Amino acid sequence: MPVAADPVPRPLDHLALLGDRSAPALVDRTGMLDHAGLEDAVARLAAGLRARGLRPGDRLGSWMAKNRLACLLPLAAARAGLIHVPVNPQLKHHQVAHILSDSGARLLIAGTGRAATLEPGDRPEDCALAIEEEEGPALLSGDERLPPSAADPSELAAILYTSGSTGRPKGVMLSHANLWLGAISVAHYLGLEPDDRTLAVLPLSFDYGQNQLLSTWAAGGCVHPLDYLTPRDVVRAVARHGITTLAGVPPLWIQLAEADWPAEAIAPLRRLTNTGGRMSLSLVRRLRGLFPDARLFSMYGLTEAFRSTYLDPALIDAHPDSIGKAIPFAEILVVRPDGSIADDDEPGELVHAGPLVAQGYWRDAERTALRFRPAPPASIHGGTAVWSGDTVARDAAGLLRFIGRDDEMIKVSGNRISPTEIEEAAIASGATSEAVAVGLPDERQGQAILLYARPSGAEADTLLRDWFRRNLPSFMHPARIVWRAELPRNANGKLDRAALRAEAAALKEEDA
Template identity: 65%
Template sequence: MTTPQNPPSRPIDHLVKFGAADAAALLIGDKVTTFADLDAGVGRLASWLLEQVGGPGERVASWSAKTRAACLMPLAAARAGLIHVPVNPLLKAPQVAHILTDSGAKLLIANQSRADMLGGDLPEDCAVQDLKIAEDVIDSGGQGLPLSIAEPDDLAAILYTSGSTGRPKGVMLSHANLWLGAESVASYLTLTSDDRVLAVLPLSFDYGQNQLFSTWHAGGAVAPLDYLTPRDVVKAVARHGITTLAGVPPLWVQLVESDWPAETAALLRRLTNSGGALTPSLIDALRATFPNADIYPMYGLTEAFRSTYLDPALVATHPTSMGRAIPHAEILICRPDGSVTDDNEPGELVHAGPLVAKGYWQDADRTAQRFRPAPAASLYGGTAVWSGDTVRRDADGLLTFVGRDDAMIKTAGNRVSPTEVEDVAVASGLIYEAVAFGVPDPRLGAAIVLIVRGKGAADRDALAAYLKQNLPNFMQPQTIEWRAELPRNPNGKLDRVAIAADWQVVA
């Protein structure tokens, strides 16, 4: 057996050449950006970004809704030899300030209202440019930078993701990571130049950003959408003739409960899901609502982009399966000693191959915990991502998720760090201690519960108000309960298991 070689890749900005020059690449409102327009706009934006920061290798951040500039930023930064840091538009000032400081961003592209939100939290060495200027640069007609000549391992982006402890950490992604991820998804979804993809997920997520890359790799068009209600999604599908929609379970719950004209629902040929498992009942509802659509359940983690997908032909008979490895991924299920498990024996999912990220930005300790040498049985070898997720493989090679080893809360398709919620609560000055955990919720996947030991005369409503001001909506606790005392384990630490168990009994 020969060891596989990493497949060839190109600099990520070369994707702009993969569609016919006069074909639609981006659909925003009534404005159509062709692939030729996309190429020229990326070049101009790249030249301007390089002028702003002074040289290659710097980090440039973007914090905005899904504008045209936001969609071009990851390619423009890459073309300029810069490293893009997309920021989730739902985050509040404290989280954004952490990302800017941690990444060492020299430039933030945002509208004035977002810049004002940061106020004194903006790092001193990070300049701000208004989003409108970036849009004007794209339309300027000036000469832009040519296609980049980056090496596959050159850093292209840092995507911040929550961890089970502490603040978000930056996952370093190379040009090869992004290129091969786009190629992989375009391949197994069988995307073509006729496809139109509705991009409803945040572009700061690898899943959301790949909506752009995989579609452009196939020569298709993307319609970015910031929606307020499920009805906005229904109208956008009809308006743009959408064939493909990526979502997370809470969104699918809302969509199957919405009123879909038959002719609009029939447009969708492909539904992809990640960020949480689809239940059999939800799969049935999706089939009934979208009769022409293939359903692609998927599993992934930012550190390795994506690991598995379930062939639509198997969804009816294996609705709870994670499927098999996506192209360019090697997936092993391992025991603690690194040996591969037997069929139906639970073990840790380990991801090897060229989709594995470059580690965590300036965080050697956490990199060493998650990015470790591949198991001896790996054909790729090198560094692998040890996911911390327990998975079982059956005799046919299909994988089933068993559970998480960490304390992450997956809510509304987002990974939320309990520690981050707790730290913000304590920072209010109204409480002494806090413990956050997730509980099953039919709409969110998991709802956040916050148990606190408050200060005697503290205003309980003030804590909820403080959290609303300092945490994004998806991090807001659904329930906040006060306790006079919180149990501790023999080491003197808060006994999280006992606190969660006690809440379940009381509830």
């Protein structure tokens, strides 16, 4: 790869300058861009965004399919001095409205279909709308070009929205340095090369989804973006383009492991990477049997620090339940409640320090103070660290094992979901006045949502399921609803969530 594991960050848009100018950088339905074309397209798009009246520091929202414009925006927005706010294409209009309002976005670029779902008031008055099909071609093909930026790497480059354990999604602030070092780190430990071809199937609003682009370009390689409908679409794309690198979340890997893979699709794959939840032992074994020559990378991360650990593929057969060791630029500590370092095999909280740590939550000092705190005294980097809330244990060889989450977050198919958001949605439907959401272990999705609710009428079940279907993406739908005349309460009169979680665990055991 053209860039070694060098800890000195640069402006994010400089990633467009790293590859061999004549080598392919992006292949999509409209054709191929080589690395010279990538740099030119980023320069034109950056100028086009400025021509829309946007100024450095403005937030730019994007809510669209995984097309050329969407792939170029992370670099072009950075070159124009803007703060990119990519929105998950699966979100519904009211969720998008919250992100636009909270971020203070000045422009939203969206496809015609998605833009049509926006209702009056969803978009702030000072947030303009650009329809991708109408304005995208002009943004990409203007005559003006912006030169590579001279941004301070500490400046903000993006806000990625992720659910919190309470309330609505919060925006994680990422600097040029965070994103640059994340790209270099992943390119380095995956061993990406200029002849690598990455099939980008993860959403670009997802931290690793965006990194699919950035790490590949850092290595001088080529990205093939794909919005797929079925696992078969992924298999065909791998064979058609000679894909060498494929990233996924456990539910997708389960589907792909069950798919029919012809020899021409298996042969080019050099590495498989997993994020968004731990793979089961049976899944690891299926993938190792199906792709014996591909290196399988198991990884752990959180948006607040991008990525924390990875497991050397040479160790996955012997340690399939391990999340490995720290990635380049990350310092990982296992910490007791008093801040001291836990002994080998002693459970403790995973704390991440170093330059990959994000800048906090956008306009949310209270929640920032809870998650971003001074590093433990034993930290080499010091400064601010991310206290993950996740419990892990370190063995004598330094390998980490994930034990559980201390907070109540639910993680479905790699999507972090706030129980409060599910409960508020259920109450908003009118079908219930009280609800408690709980995550249950699920082999295919990582976790599934169990919702306890008190019905408000005879048709509550039909009303609630229909409301979820119309208003929330599928990964936020309860897999099971348990209706109760009354929900349990604790001594303070609050809903007894601990009792319901214990009951949910018992239900899962009975189902098993």
